[in-house]
Amino acid sequence: MKIALRKKLACLVVLGGILTVIATGFGGDKEPYKLPDKPKEAAVSTFSEYMNASMSRDYDKMLSLSDDYRFKTERARLNFVKAQGTPIDYRIVSVDDSDPSKIVVSSITKYEDMELPPIKHILAFEEGKYKLQMRNVVVNMIPSSPDYKTVEYEPEKVDDSLEDNFNFSNF
Incomplete structure (x- = not known):
């Protein structure tokens, strides 16, 4: 029973990580382009x-x-x-x-x-x-x-x- 819960928890953690990566644009390191000063x-x-x-x-x-x-x-x-x-x-x-x-x-x-x-x-x-x-x-x-x-x-x-x-x- 404990092993099944751990597997489900691990799957949820992985799924949560994947959704986070997708939501932040594959890592979130890409900033939106800033308009020029002029x-x-x-x-x-x-x-x-x-x-x-x-x-x-x-x-x-x-x-x-x-x-x-x-x-x-x-x-x-x-x-x-x-x-x-x-x-x-x-x-x-x-x-x-x-x-x-x-x-x-x-x-x-x-x-x-x-x-x-x-x-x-x-x-x-x-x-x-x-x-x-x-x-x-x-x-x-x-x-x-x-x-x-x-x-x-x-x-x-x-x-x-x-x-x-x-x-x-x-x-």
Whole structure:
């Protein structure tokens, strides 16, 4: 009888230890990532690095500074980035840092043949750094349209048409 109780107690102790490890994140030695002392400056710096990489077509840097939910594969994402036009300049017009974990940078991007209206870019703090959150943005650039230069942000979802169109391209 005593042996059975000891075995049950030992099992409960082991089970309790396992549950403790799981609850504390496998040992609890991992601290949550702390926001930088100057979140606004860090987010703007990341955005500027991304835009400079875009202007110089440094695809590896662009991918490392951003997250893109629209693609299931990195290959399709890379092909999509390569197919985009190359900006020649950009200008930050405002920064909303009311939520330091999700800073919104509004910028105007200039291409050789056009200048886009201000577009809001979200920089989310993830795993110790800010990353540009890519998303579908629709800009009406038809001059005769009554809503010329309006900007719409589509809901976040995997875009199968993007994935399919950029999966096997020769970029």
